Amino acid sequence: MIRAAAKNHGFVAVVTDTGDYDALLQELDANAGATGYRFRQKLALNAYARTAAYDAAVSNWLATTLDVTPRRTAVAGTLAQTLRYGENPHQSAAFYTDGQARAGVATAVQHQGKELSYNNINDTDAAVELVAEFDPKNGPACVIVKHANPCGVSQAASLVEAYQAAFQCDQTSAFGGIIALNQTLDGPTATEICKIFTEVVIAPNADEEAKQIFAQKKNLRLLTMGALPDVTAASQTIRQVSGGYLVQDKDTGQILPSDLKVVTKRAPTAQELQDLLFAWKVAKHVKSNAIVYVKDGATVGIGAGQMSRVDSTRIAARKAQDMAEVLGLEAPLTQGSVVASDAFFPFADGLITAFEAGATALIQPGGSMRDDEVIAAADAAGLAMVFTGMRHFRH
Structure with missing residues (x-):
């Protein structure tokens, strides 16, 4: 029925997202209870995207369940953020989430700081995936990432010691980097981190003392995930190449x-x-x-x-x-x-x-x-x- 209504958008306004309700009411008020053609086109676009995402989810689930390589594949996501630009200012960009509940940058809560950029998101994901390799039960660990590569990693008796040892590996590259921790961020560690410029800090949680210390650094982004991602969980990575996509199992x-x-x-x-x-x-x-x-x-x-x-x-x-x-x-x-x-x-x-x-x-x-x-x-x-x-x- 959704697709039928979308196909008939010349005469039908199909609404599939509660986020469109306000825009619909404004459109009706502005047009004496009617809707314009361009507005109905936008609603149809959303409707097609919704049904396509549903079909993609079902087909991908079946492919995983049956352990087969499908003849066709589909990628679907929900817009989480329209970014200011991509890797460079002349590139437009957006951040989409795939609906997975797996802990990480996509599910993290941002407590303070500027809006995350394309590079921030990419680098933070790299930092999180590495720090999750270190089980918190085996001790605190810290990862510092710059341009998607780790420039310092350590596991120590305390979180602040782990940060200090990671920082000592390459103090130059750590400036303006991304820091990921495998345990709750505490005050002493936050104090050490604030001694240099850092773009993003992400951890499972942060205590009140750490939050108060970071509050003095208005541009520093603090994110908490509630947990660490499971690095053994099966998933796929997708990369676009000219004329197609490369799909593989995650390492x-x-x-x-x-x-x-x-x-x-x-x-x-x-x-x-x-x-x-x-x-x-x-x-x-x-x-x-x-x-x-x-x-x-x-x-x-x-x-x-x-x-x-x-x-x-x-x-x-x-x-x-x-x-x-x-x-x-x-x-x-x-x-x-x-x-x-x-x-x-x-x-x-x-x-x-x-x-x-x-x-x-x-x-x-x-x-x-x-x-x-x-x-x-x-x-x-x-x-x-x-x-x-x-x-x-x-x-």
């Missing part, structure tokens, strides 16, 4: 200690193993080629998005050296660290660079034609290395 891959294969003569120590698993979680959320140095539950160097893996290794080490100089330390932050690579080392050069930076252990998927060469280089350097059998490309 929900998880690695347990029992999944690891020690391939070197030396096995990692208990502390190295703990840091290796931490680094692996972070590398999953760094743009490829991804290299992550970790020491004592905190990132100390991150190399992202390079065309060469060895370049990512070098950049991460150089940034760690720069931070050591800022902190007045003689040794680089990477001294005694472990390294995660989102994909295999195609040559031994990346591993050697990590060793020269002070790394003692590595985690990588394995599977290169030159694995034997890489393993031999690790043994020669006295490094411990484990293979996951799983890669985490993120383009």
